[in-house]
Amino acid sequence: AQSVAQPEDQVNVAEGNPLTVKCTYSVSGNPYLFWYVQYPNRGLQFLLKYITGDNLVKGSYGFEAEFNKSQTSFHLKKPSALVSDSALYFCAVRDGSGYSTLTFGKGTMLLVSP
Amino acid sequence: EAGVTQFPSHSVIEKGQTVTLRCDPISGHDNLYWYRRVMGKEIKFLLHFVKESKQDESGMPNNRFLAERTGGTYSTLKVQPAELEDSGVYFCASSQGHRGTEAFFGQGTRLTVV
Numbered sequence: 001a002q003s004v005a006q007p008e009d010q011v012n013v014a015e016g017n018p019l020t021v022k023c024t025y026s027v028s029g030n031p032y033l034f035w036y037v038q039y040p041n042r043g044l045q046f047l048l049k050y051i052t053g054d055n056l057v058k059g060s061y062g063f064e065a066e067f068n069k070s071q072t073s074f075h076l077k078k079p080s081a082l083v084s085d086s087a088l089y090f091c092a093v094r095d096g097s098g099y100s101t102l103t104f105g106k107g108t109m110l111l112v113s114p
Numbered sequence: 115e116a117g118v119t120q121f122p123s124h125s126v127i128e129k130g131q132t133v134t135l136r137c138d139p140i141s142g143h144d145n146l147y148w149y150r151r152v153m154g155k156e157i158k159f160l161l162h163f164v165k166e167s168k169q170d171e172s173g174m175p176n177n178r179f180l181a182e183r184t185g186g187t188y189s190t191l192k193v194q195p196a197e198l199e200d201s202g203v204y205f206c207a208s209s210q211g212h213r214g215t216e217a218f219f220g221q222g223t224r225l226t227v228v
Contacts, residue, residue, distance in 0.1 A: 044219040051214045104157040
């Protein structure tokens with residue numbers, strides 16, 4: 001069975017500082033990894049994905065994530081946080097080796113203070 | 115281009131009543147998914163349509179839930195009769211491909227069963 005762990009319910013960071021939102025996964029085959037963001041009263045918005053290739057993936061709004069196979073991690077990062085980045089972030093995984101549904105983590109609330 | 119649209123945005127019903135949720139996917143997207151998030155927990159997969167066919171309904175909680183996608187366009191999710199534990203936010207998503215393709219989500223329907 002595949003699973004995703006987001007160990008932090010909430011991450012607090014000051015505006016202008018770098019941010020990291022952690023994600024680890026478990027999947028039997030090749031991991032296809034995704035990050036989504038949910039702003040208040042909105043649906044989930046796709047940020048970025050890792051399918052294959054370069055371990056560092058760049059996405060929307062200046063976010064990036066690094067795939068680390070040995071640590072089974074896919075942490076979301078941004079060099080300089082903005083107050084407008086405050087939202088709920090979800091990591092998700094799918095087994096790319098065959099048919100598989102998307103499994104989400106519980107979500108991490110990111111709060112960026114001015 | 116219009117995104118994924120869900121109706122209604124909120125629904126409050128009494129235990130034992132019936133509720134029907136609707137999802138209009140992005141035009142041309144063959145894949146349509148239903149997910150549910152119970153307060154503070156993971157987003158859970160419910161089912162996956164490819165055009166009008168159910169590819170995977172392994173996440174449907176029980177036979178009180180019925181999903182349809184007539185003609186391969188919009189989809190409905192009916193809960194009959196509703197129970198208290200059915201409360202949560204129901205998300206619909208659509209995509210062109212499946213495995214390595216990101217899905218686009220609607221804003222969700224918040225269902226409260228009282």
